[in-house]
Every structure is written in structure tokens, then in C-alpha cells.
Amino acid sequence: MTLTNLESVPGQSIVEHYGLVQGSTIRAKHVGRDLMAGLKNIVGGELKGYTELMREARQQATDRMVEQAGELGANAIINIRYTTTSVSQGAAEMLAYGTAVRCQ
Amino acid sequence: MEPQPGDLPQGLEIFMSILFFSIPFVVLLFAYITGKITEKRHYASIHEREGHWLSIPATTGKQLPDLTTVASADLVVGSVVVSVDHFKRFLSKFRMVFGGEMKSYSSVIDRGRREAILRMKESSPEADLFLNCRLETSSVSKGKGKVVGCAEVLAYATAVRFQRTAE
Numbered sequence: 001m002t003l004t005n006l007e008s009v010p011g012q013s014i015v016e017h018y019g020l021v022q023g024s025t026i027r028a029k030h031v032g033r034d035l036m037a038g039l040k041n042i043v044g045g046e047l048k049g050y051t052e053l054m055r056e057a058r059q060q061a062t063d064r065m066v067e068q069a070g071e072l073g074a075n076a077i078i079n080i081r082y083t084t085t086s087v088s089q090g091a092a093e094m095l096a097y098g099t100a101v102r103c104q
Numbered sequence: 105m106e107p108q109p110g111d112l113p114q115g116l117e118i119f120m121s122i123l124f125f126s127i128p129f130v131v132l133l134f135a136y137i138t139g140k141i142t143e144k145r146h147y148a149s150i151h152e153r154e155g156h157w158l159s160i161p162a163t164t165g166k167q168l169p170d171l172t173t174v175a176s177a178d179l180v181v182g183s184v185v186v187s188v189d190h191f192k193r194f195l196s197k198f199r200m201v202f203g204g205e206m207k208s209y210s211s212v213i214d215r216g217r218r219e220a221i222l223r224m225k226e227s228s229p230e231a232d233l234f235l236n237c238r239l240e241t242s243s244v245s246k247g248k249g250k251v252v253g254c255a256e257v258l259a260y261a262t263a264v265r266f267q268r269t270a271e
Binding site: 002003004005006007009010011040041042043044045046047050051054055058080081082083084085086092 | 131134135138139142143146166168173174175177178179181183184185186187188189190192212216219235236238240242243244254256258260261262264
């Protein structure tokens with residue numbers, strides 16, 4: 001599966017469109033990480049636990065999108081966008097969406 | 105008054121109360137020093153790595169340069185969650201009274217953004233060009249009241265590798 005955020009796959013031409021595909025996940029932080037982040041908040045800088053958490057969430061959202069595209073018979077997803085929204089205190093939604101296409 | 109058995113001696117009591125009331129200031133000082141050191145180190149590392157990646161640009165454009173054929177194109181992502189230190193948060197409370205630019209906060213987000221771009225580039229060391237680079241910032245957790253908790257910076261782009269002509 002080729003993933004790109006361009007409007008076409010460079011070097012290939014699109015032969016079929018399958019429409020929008022999306023994957024999302026809502027993740028909450030666990031207490032231990034929250035506690036550590038609270039301590040880290042005094043010093044400032046990168047919060048590695050959260051970075052890791054967001055990366056996992058994004059990976060899962062992407063995987064779900066890819067899965068959906070695979071079911072449609074696509075071999076590439078173009079024009080991918082990511083958005084993050086904080087749903088409530090301590091929980092974030094990660095959304096990945098794009099257009100599933102077949103290209104060659 | 106006769107000192108009761110079990111009471112602290114007066115000198116020690118004063119010392120203890122001074123210690124108790126100075127804790128917030130000690131934390132503030134600690135945050136200031138460590139915050140300064142980490143910022144300095146981070147900027148040094150950013151400058152060094154940016155110099156290294158200078159020849160492989162990340163652009164917001166979508167057009168490929170002419171006369172190139174693409175060998176591979178793939179999505180690359182880099183992200184970082186940053187937070188401001190206790191001292192800057194303390195300063196920001198004053199800033200919220202007077203208004204204006206929060207320099208202490210913008211430097212933190214600036215660091216995060218540049219770090220995210222660098223991580224994105226580092227995840228694909230063989231790329232020749234990063235097309236359609238997008239940046240996004242979102243607040244992960246909101247602190248109490250108006251205070252910012254921490255923010256996530258995300259950078260993503262399409263890493264393109266050109267076809268090498270046999271020489």
C-alpha cells in the first residue's frame with residue numbers, strides 16, 4: 001500500500017477511485033504516565049511518554065485506514081490528512097483520512 | 105510559657121517554617137535553571153541537525169522538479185509533545201495581565217516544531233525531497249484554568265526518492 005499526502009502517486013497514474021477512507025482512535029492516558037508527565041511539567045521540555053502515546057495512536061489510526069482501503073481493493077491512499085482533537089480532559093482523538101485509489 | 109515536652113526548640117521551629125515557605129521559590133529556581141539548560145542544549149542539537157539536513161529540503165510545494173523520475177514515494181511522520189517549564193508558566197501569569205506576545209511559550213513551540221520536522225526527515229534518511237510538508241499543533245492536555253498543559257506538534261510529508269541514472 002502506497003501512502004502519500006500528494007494528490008497523485010508520483011511516477012504512477014491513477015486508474016480507479018474508491019472514495020474516502022478513514023481510520024480513527026480515541027486514546028486516554030494512563031495514570032502512571034500522567035503522573036510522570038506532571039513531574040516533567042516542572043522541568044519542561046519533551047514529554048516522551050506522551051510522544052510515544054500519540055505515535056501509537058497515529059499508527060493505529062493509519063492501520064485502520066489502510067485496512068479499510070485494502071477491503072475496497074485499493075493499492076494506494078492519496079491526499080492523506082491527520083487531525084487531532086482533544087475529546088475530553090485526558091483523552092484525544094486521532095483521525096487519519098485520505099482517498100483510496102488504484103494506480104499503476 | 106513553659107516549653108512542653110515534644111515541642112520543637114524555637115530556633116528549629118523558625119528554621120522549619122522558613123524551609124516550608126521557601127519551597128515554592130526553590131521549585132521555581134530549580135525549574136528556571138533546568139529549563140534554561142534543556143532549552144540551550146535542545147537548540148544546540150537542533151542547529152546541528154538542521155545543518156546536516158539542509159541539502160534535503162522539506163517543501164510545502166507539490167510539484168516535482170523537472171527531469172526527474174521517481175523511484176519511491178511514501179508518507180513520513182514526525183511528532184513531539186512539548187511542555188513549558190514551571191518558571192515560564194509562572195511568568196505567563198503576569199503576561200496574561202498585560203497581554204502581548206508570550207516569548208517564553210513561543211520558543212517552546214518553535215523548538216517542538218523544528219524537532220518534529222527533523223524527526224520526520226530522520227525517519228526517511230534516503231529521501232531526496234520532502235513534498236507537501238504539513239505542520240499541525242494541538243494541545244494534548246489542558247492545564248488548570250488558562251494555563252497551557254502540553255502541546256503536540258506533528259509534521260508530515262511525502263518523502264520522494266529519485267531514480268538514479270547509472271553513471
